[in-house]
Amino acid sequence: MAAASPEGSLREDLTCVICCDLFREPVMLACMHHFCKPCITRYWRGTLSPVTCPQCRKEFSTKQFQTNYLVAAVVEKVRASTSDTQNLEKKVKEALESHRRRKEDIINIIRRDKDKMDTIKRVTADLQTRVCGEFRALRQILDDEETSALEQLKREQDEELMKVQQHLEPVEQALSELEENIRALEQASAATEKTILTELPQLSRPYAPMDFAPEFDTNAFSIKYMAPLQYIIWRKMFKSLKPGPTPLTFDINTAHPSISLSADQTMAVEYDAGVKHKSNNNKRFLQCVNVLASQGFHLGKHYWEVELGSKPKWDLGVAAETVDRHARIKLSPENGYWTIRLRNGNQYSAGTQPPSMLRLVSSPQRVGVFLECEERRVSFYNADDMTLIYQFTNGPRGKVFPFFSPCISDGDQKPHPIKLLHHPPVPLSG
Known part of the structure; x- marks a missing residue:
């Protein structure tokens, strides 16, 4: 012991x-x-x-x-010493427990950070796959167009060569015959017997006239391939984009009486006097100056662009097919609207409840709307540089229609139209 x-x-x-x-x-x-x-x-x-x-x-x-006062004094000293020891033990225990909790917190932070790193890597890998796929599709279009252009050029070359070859063959045949006759005449001129000349009566027959082959028109042959090929191919690529810009038109049956539409139904402007539409129906907006597109979507991916110019106020986005078009309601997902808006020329916001204020680096003159039905996403882009303005990640279910509101102009301001763009202008150089 x-x-x-x-x-x-x-x-x-x-x-x-x-x-x-x-x-x-x-x-x-x-x-x-x-x-x-x-x-x-x-x-x-x-x-x-x-x-x-x-x-x-x-x-x-x-x-x-x-x-026994002496023992009492010693007991008090021992008790005090014991208390200090107990306090120290308590502090050590508390510090140990605190360090253990701190260690657990740090381990959790490290675990979360590593999970975030794994998530970033996974998302990046998925995005890399998507980006590669998008560019692969574009390159495939370019490769197909290049192959087609070169094959067409080869065919046209063969056609022109065939024309020359068809002219060249009889000419070469005539040259060959003429050379044979020359050799025969040279041999005859060296002979002394006249009988040899009598044996060559065919030499005196007349020759058929020989024409030159038609001139090769270099300009006519080259003009197709000297054209702005990049622009021409871009136009073809543009038609192959998936999704390509959807050619929308405004639905006159949904237009509020204060909205006037152009003849081709691609331009909408608010009109104080009101427009006498042919009929009022359940489709028409009666309380708010709104209009829908004729085209609705419930599957796939769709993109369209709207030209807004310097218009100081507007709303645009998508609306569910089932929205109440006769009531004045707030534009929000809860009410079937996924929109962004502009007020006072510089105040942008997303149509959430409450509204989400947006800080934009520049004021977009054109806005692109990207609808992904299966993913339930609605994204808005500055179509001038394709920077993201806002995205709804919990988007609509079921059928929706592109939604627009030119709004009522303030004071004496001249009304500015909303234009639907079928083909976004792309600079040919630069």
Whole structure:
């Protein structure tokens, strides 16, 4: 057995055998044993003389004891020391627990950061696959067009060469015959017998006239391939885009009476006097200056562009087929609208509840809307540089229609139209 430490031995000596704790008001009996005053008093309670020592069983005729101030002082010092030790142990335990919690927090942070890194890598890999696929499709279009152009050029070359070859063959044949005749005449001119000349009557027949082949028109042959090929191919690529810009038209049956449409139904402008439409129906907006496109979508991906110019106020986006067109309601997804808006010429916001204010680097003159039906996403782009303006990620279910509102002009401002763009202008150089 290991020897007890001095501190442990002292504490044992200062422990009451009755309560097994450090002395409280230590008193000493005649037998020199110490006890807590309350403990010995309680121990002797109800006992008539003589009384005994709880430790050595020595008898005493009277219940007498003596307060031991020296032991009391030592007990207080031990108790204080014990309290400091307990406080230190408590602090150490609390610090340990705090460090363990801190370690767990850091581990969780590291785990989350690594999960984020994995997510970033996974999303990036998916996006890389998508980007590669998009450019692969464009390159395929270019490769197909290049192959087609070169094959067409080869065919036209063969046709021109065939024309020359068809003219060249009889000419070469005539040259060959002429050379043979020359050799025969040279041989005849060297001979002395006249009989040889009589044997060559065919030499005196007349020759057929020989014409030059038609001139090769270099300009006519080259003009197709000297044209602005990049622009021509771009036009073909434009038609092959998936999704390509959808050629929208306004639905006159949905137009508010204050909206006037152009003859081709690609331009809408608010009109103070009101327009007498042929009929009012459940499709027409009656309370708000709104209009829908004739084309609706419920599957696939669709993109269209709207020219807004310097118009100071407008709303545009998509609206569910089922929206109430006779009531004045807020444009929000809860009410079947996914839109962005402009007010006062520079205050842009998304049609959420409450509205989400948008900070744009520049004011878009044209806005592109990208609808992904299966993914339920509606995205808005500045069509001048294709920067994202806003995106609804919890978009519509079911059939929706492109939505527009030219709004009512303020004061004496001249009304500005909203134009649907079928083919976005693309610079030919630069």
